[in-house]
Amino acid sequence: MIRHHPAAEILVDYARGALDRGASLVVACHLDVCEICRSETRLWEGVGGALLEKLDPAPLDANALARIMTRLDDQQPHRPTREVGLPAYLNRYSIPRALKHESVASRRWVTPGIWFAPIVAKEKTGRRTYLIYASRGTVMPEHQHGGGEFTFVLHGAFSDPSGTYGKGDFAETDERAVHAPAVTQESCCLCLISSDAPMALKSWPARTIQRLLGTPY
Numbered sequence: 001m002i003r004h005h006p007a008a009e010i011l012v013d014y015a016r017g018a019l020d021r022g023a024s025l026v027v028a029c030h031l032d033v034c035e036i037c038r039s040e041t042r043l044w045e046g047v048g049g050a051l052l053e054k055l056d057p058a059p060l061d062a063n064a065l066a067r068i069m070t071r072l073d074d075q076q077p078h079r080p081t082r083e084v085g086l087p088a089y090l091n092r093y094s095i096p097r098a099l100k101h102e103s104v105a106s107r108r109w110v111t112p113g114i115w116f117a118p119i120v121a122k123e124k125t126g127r128r129t130y131l132i133y134a135s136r137g138t139v140m141p142e143h144q145h146g147g148g149e150f151t152f153v154l155h156g157a158f159s160d161p162s163g164t165y166g167k168g169d170f171a172e173t174d175e176r177a178v179h180a181p182a183v184t185q186e187s188c189c190l191c192l193i194s195s196d197a198p199m200a201l202k203s204w205p206a207r208t209i210q211r212l213l214g215t216p217y
């Protein structure tokens, strides 16, 4: 059962296309599995459309129609997915439709129980979007965030002081949160995360691993 949903402001930003690509992807994954948030997003998209109708008509540029058609196509809930071929290591998980279009890089094991896999995307900002896996009972190194972070739980569950997040849940943290999320004992956990900035790890061993990886998550 889904217990944690994006805040209304996030759904509004998603509906008006104001989120970065990675942040938008995390929200889209949640929308794939949450009828409540899909309905709310449709409402906000309708509000946006109604406001547009009130504006004075302006001439469309040559590519506007193509962009609108692409956007409408993207919003078709059951269009056949043009899957780009996700890595075989993801076969055992149920992957939301939104993620099936993405290019996922190879896994990088950080410890015997934790791996990261970046989503290959041409972000204009320094945003980082990646899958992270941790085996059951893993406690992640304590860290703070250099900015906002969205998380979608694909499999399993984790807990931090703000609550327990299970399959389908959406979590948001900001730069003030210091936490050490812990995977529950029932199962391993796989999450999609998109962050404004790298984690600021609190312990030097964790910072060393982060530096060795070459890509600061």
Ligand SMILES: [Zn+2]
Pocket (backbone or CB within 6 Å): 002, 004, 005, 006, 030, 034, 035, 036, 037, 038
């Ligand atoms: Zn929801």
